[in-house]
Amino acid sequence: MDSASARLRVLDAAEELFYRRGVKSVGMDDIRAASGVSLKRLYQLFPAKEQLVEAYLERRDTRWRGRLATHVELHEDPRERILAVFDWLRGWFGEEGFRGCAWINAYGELGATSRAVAGQVRAHKRAFREYLAGLVADAGLAPELAGQLFLLAEGAMVTAGVTGRTEPADEARAAARALVGAR
Structure with a gap:
């Protein structure tokens, strides 16, 4: 998966989870699981x-x-x-x-x-x-x-x-x- 696709998947997952559950209650591991993007790749795209x-x-x-x-x-x-x-x-x-x-x-x-x-x-x-x-x-x-x-x-x-x-x-x-x- 290229960086643009991974970024899009991460943002889609983040939007759904952050909006539904709140930002603080969603961890990066939740984003990883929902997006299907590895934690390593996730942190490459968004270091924080x-x-x-x-x-x-x-x-x-x-x-x-x-x-x-x-x-x-x-x-x-x-x-x-x-x-x-x-x-x-x-x-x-x-x-x-x-x-x-x-x-x-x-x-x-x-x-x-x-x-x-x-x-x-x-x-x-x-x-x-x-x-x-x-x-x-x-x-x-x-x-x-x-x-x-x-x-x-x-x-x-x-x-x-x-x-x-x-x-x-x-x-x-x-x-x-x-x-x-x-x-």
Whole structure:
């Protein structure tokens, strides 16, 4: 197996295990067993678990934001695009195995002790907020609305993760609709 294939298998296993069980409860031997990659090869690819967590969060960020943007782009009206963010969140919250926001979860476990993990979490949250700011600008709305929408979305993520319900997305969407004055 070449390095690219081994890396992909390790990241796939890490994502599934870290998201489902939490980062701290998953050891490198668990990743080895789930990926089928030898422990020696695993440590060649990721000399420390922190590096694997960082790579997992970075890859997940790219996919998460890509899925969100693909959904939002289905809507033409700029204000409806903002509301589509909350519709997408509802769908995500309803997915099998949803356990909340991977970045918030990772920050809760490692943010105080890992600069690398905290950096990945901050980068993800900054990019999401900037994405919302772009949608707000496209809709010709006041720039400060981006921060308010960001807090609505983040609150919905945390609440959905804790309760296991999709309704927080609907409640946040209703508040967003009032803020943007959408039809």
